[in-house]
Amino acid sequence: MDALLDFWAAYGSTVVFAMINAFFALSTYAVLSTGVLSFTTVVFAAVGGFLAAQTVGHLQISIHLSFLLAAIGGGLAAAVVAVAFLKLDSHWMALASLALVLITRVVSLNAPILTGGVNGLVVPLRVDPIEVAILLAVVTFAFYRLHNSWYGLASRAVREDPAVASTMGIPPRRIQFVAFVISGVVGGIGGAALAFTLQFLSPETYFIGIAFTMIASAVLGGSFHWFGPVVGAFVFTALPVMMQAFVPQIEDVAKGVALLLIMIFMPRGLIDPRAVRLRRAARLRHKQERAVNA
Amino acid sequence: MHLFLEQFVNGWALGSLYALFGIGFGLVFSTLGILNAAHGTYASWAAIVGYYAVVWLNVPFPVAIAVGVLAGGVLAIVVDQIGFQPLRAKKAGLLGALITSIAFWIILDSLAGFATQQQSLAFPASTYPNRMVAVGPVMVPQMQIITILALIICAVGIYLLIQKTRIGAAMRAVGWNEVAAGLGGVNARVVILLTAFLAGATSGLAGVLGGIATSNVSFTLGEGLLLKGFAAVVVGGFDDVRGTAIAGICLGIIEVFVGQYVSTAMRDGVTYALLLLFLILRPRGLFGSTSFLRA
């Protein structure tokens, strides 16, 4: 028990950041799973984060309510973004989303009333890690449900081949629109969780760093299954901590090498349903053959 | 008017760097299908190696450039063979390669930090042409002229290589599908090495020139180029060198003019907002890359 407490004291914050990154990774996964590579999770996180910080700061609402507002704000922002972006083809969309991330930074630097500008913003409340965990569990469960619903099936089809999906009656743009909104809601929640954990926001808080963390987490963990991004976020957050413990001098290099090795040996991520199915198919085939031969 | 012209040239030279970098970046993107986040570090490393060649070995300016370019190319090959080659066999696609390249970015960046002792270095003033030259009514730094010419030469050369030669056809073939190219007898390995080298070398050139011109040789050098270079590639229509060159130059000029006439604090914001607007109005980029797949 004591050992557990010690561990929590030392690595509790790592776990909290891993959970927050899991929100971001899931948010990215939401669009990725419909074949859209977008960095706009950063934007949704910023909207959610600043919204939560400001409402808690000025309107004195409760943390729970502000999480809700952050989710709604993120979702709305995502809906607007989706309307503009869904006209674009893949690579252009990726660029446009990067551009939006950079614009967000400029806006948050130049709109001190909303964001505290260059001075940053103090967030008066702190969220309990347990609450973050519960929230993450709820969100993850929602992704599990999505995966096993008609939406999940449709989104996989759209990801693999939007043209074919459309001739089967699946409207790709609408599915992707929904994906964006989900991404916005989850991103907004993640942004608020980050705000209530760091308790200090600046224009740097929601910037390229998050963009790479989230995409790396999603792909590293496996972008073909809802559980992948969660696993990826934990691995990606823990990597630097572990490297710091073992090879403090070259921790960044070591972190890069670890990431590299994972990708080289498991290029589709740690959780790869396709690989599982291939193995299962092989077993099935063996069984059938034995039946035939018998 | 004078100021306008001066800033125009400044923007053009700056944009030429973006374009030069973008050409290399776009080459791997369009032919090898890799969105390479580590590309920026090639530029950083090219500048660093060029710098040490000058400081330690006292090599003259052109040699320093050549050494830097070579370093960029070789680094690109090494990264490709260690990181991307295994993925090709496993068909990991764009995302896998993207994350691998992020891993290399982390590694090479922090190694570059060690190599420069985390400092930003600069080529000693005496080791490169640093006078101002009168071009018509305006005074232009020699490095800007060199940069502008370098872009023109590289853009034309690479365009011709890719579009008009058999090597270029082989490069495009391998980029599409190694097996399909192999069926045509193309040695995919060699072509990939060649492409990687060429891409690394071009971006390396941008790195050395940029490092010299901005007095900033450090691990942060490539990062700035990366975003702008990517923008140039996409806006230009990503399989067209001409588009990249033009888009890069425009990007530089817009950036400088927004800084001069609108507001520097808003510079990036305005530049990227324009970019976004352009993309939404013209969703396939400047040269609207032609599709080659059927519905």
Add this chain to the structure above:
Amino acid sequence: MPDPAASRILLEFDDVVKSFGGVVAVDHLSAHVRQGSVHGLIGPNGAGKTTMINLITGLFHPDSGTISFDGKHLEAMAPHQIAALGISRTYQNVRLFSGMTALEQVMTGCYLQRGVSLWASFLGTGNARRQWAKTRDHAMSLLKRVGMADRADELAETLSYGEQRRVEIARALGSDPKLLLLDEPTAGMNTQEASSVGRLVHELRDSGLTILLVEHNMGLVTEFCSSCTVINFGRLLAEGDPRTCIANPQVQEAYFGRQNDAERIQALR
């Protein structure tokens, strides 16, 4: 069974033009398919057959002319709207979704028949679960129909070419369409396998489906089609009864070659 030759027109092309740059793939083409028929669409390579299918399913939009289905104009519709009208298709170069099992492919094909809203399906209501199970059984029965039931849980991409074709047909049937467009469904199958597809086509027609069949296998066309359209260079060459069409000298020349050794070729088939 109604006489297909007299039944009403289900699909109609009226003066349709589609060109790509310099290539006119469909050139002022008018044609029609009657309800309840198995209609063959034949023509040499590059004649514009696949382009026609792409036009019907909304992947391309015609440059001019109209395409109507059941009285509705399709030209400006999006593919998913057209699919919702009851048009379904297979692809010439098998296009299955990577990472999905054969069963999931067919389930995806059943998207329009899911019977519940996305929202209910997300919530997993009792009705949604029942519908899901029902659709699953339906998908399974479709796989059985094309002879792939025992491979239902295998990744489609690990099947052989011919097997993938069958899965694709099952997927196209998933949406319970009124009109089924088959683009060379028997390519890569041997005679026996091909005629089993032919029999499947007949069964489907008997259950009320209208089928547009693109085929190079003349034996199959003459045996299973009730009418046909022959095109070349995107233009209409002949129309009507399959045997008459094929006997048409113009068709013979365009389709069977200038050497015109029709007999030998017939013998070979």
Add this chain to the structure above:
Amino acid sequence: PSRAEGLAPGEYQIGFVTENTGPLAAAGVSYYHGAQLAIDEINQSAWIGKGDTLKMVEKESGSDAARAVQAVSQFIADRNVIATSCCILSPVAGAVRPVAVNAKIPLVIYGATRPGLPQLPYVTSVVGLPGPQEVKMTKTIIEKLHPKTVAYFVNADNEAFQGRFKAAQKVMEDAGVKTAGVISILGSDTDFTAPATQAMGTNPDLIMVWTTQTPAGGIIAALRNRGYKGPISANDVIAPPPMFKKIGEPLVGVPFPVLFSAELSDTPEAKAFIEAYQKRFSALPDAYAAQGYTMVYYVAQGLKSLDGKPTRESLAEAMAKITEIDHNVYGGLPMKDGQAEFAKSLIGAWSKEGKVVRWDPK
């Protein structure tokens, strides 16, 4: 929280959040070296007395708030760590501060210049706030150069430099010196030819540069390369020797305010520090190194003032009570409400030979 009871007697650990990589690594390494040197000195000279020694444990943050918070949390969990120190960037410091306050552990801020960060008794700062030095230099410049117009370069994305710039601009305008133009740049910018052209286009009598290190060097180089001959002023970011090595000639004669300079500071403590630093790291210490050094002595002084077994809380209380850091290289360093106040500042400039000398406008 009650963990502090179990501290190993005699050896106290300071948890130091380093920034030896990332965008600010150049300065980060100096802070780190300065702190290392202080630890060694204190242990060798038994400065604390009572047989107590100090040990530094470090964790890297790469100037990232989340990583810094994790590092501090890990220090907090380690019962041997009695105090922590952190952060060059204010947003990072802002994020770490509540963690330290909640855990009741002393946190000494060593780089972030946002006013109001200290929170007694736990959070204190040994950083010189923007203001006095800038004001003093600006006044001197007005006196000596009589500019009529001045153009400013300022970091749009760094609150510390915004503060410094505003302080200087106020002095200028109060003295009737007009603002010819304000050119904002971003910390990550590298190309300054266009901003330099822009500044020169305003025809100022003086150009003041209030930016972080790399841009400052780049701007000054670009201005001189484009043929700007007029006076330029800058800030202490151009003081470290590597800057002169990098930029060279263009830096000569550019004034900057310094609290500490290896060449100019001449108190006995400063001299000893410089000598020891040079011996240990074969380089001259800069202002950052001096701050890292000061931070450790501040903690040590707190420990020294305590009897018996110190806890984190008692150390924090003790440190909060300190009104003057005894051992410092600045010739006096009062602490007010947990914030260091620098009484004396100097105006330095690089000479042609690459030495920092007192600025002489001639």
Add this chain to the structure above:
Amino acid sequence: MLNVSKLSASYGAIQAVRAIDLSVKVGQFAVLLGANGAGKSTTLRSIAGLHRPVAGSVRLGEREISSLPLHKVVGAGLAFVPEGRMVVAPLTVEENLELSRFSGRNRDNGLIDHVYELFPRLKERRGQRAGLLSGGEQQMLAIGRALMAKPQMLVLDEPSMGLAPSIVDLVFQAIVRLHKEGQSILLVEQNAAIALSVCDYGYVMRRGQIVVEGTPEKLKESPEVLEAYMS
């Protein structure tokens, strides 16, 4: 010419081809028949270097080619028309055909005219990107590309797939002509009637194994073939 012995190939744990022996003598025309999923394509892909076999050897003349990279297999004189065509979509028709010259094997300008003569359609479309061709046109291109390599050994996987009767006829005429000129050929074909009427020797596969082999006359009699093809 081509000697395959004890060749086994699998996809992960799925074994698709088990220890088959097969050979094509110089100048011989062999066909390989079998139902969907029998393993024909896997066999050819393993021979042509597109798929690494798990065991066994593939010898072209005296040379072991089963471990060579693809372009070397092509260089060694084995050209392959794969299932699914695999043309290089972004290249024009002409560039696709010219690719084989990159390997420096042939400098024969007449060859491309030969291909165009065989497939006039390709000549019409020479400037078009291969990915935009119709299915049949792509198939012609794939065959043309193989011919451009001037192979000693030509391996074709269902070359008639998707081709109109006239073109099938042309293709077979061309193959037969090549065979008459001494070309060694290995062919997989669903149309057993045509295949058996032109070949010298045949193999029939079932579930990854060769179950019957022999002269076309013998095969035509065999129950395996009769059942599947002559219905």
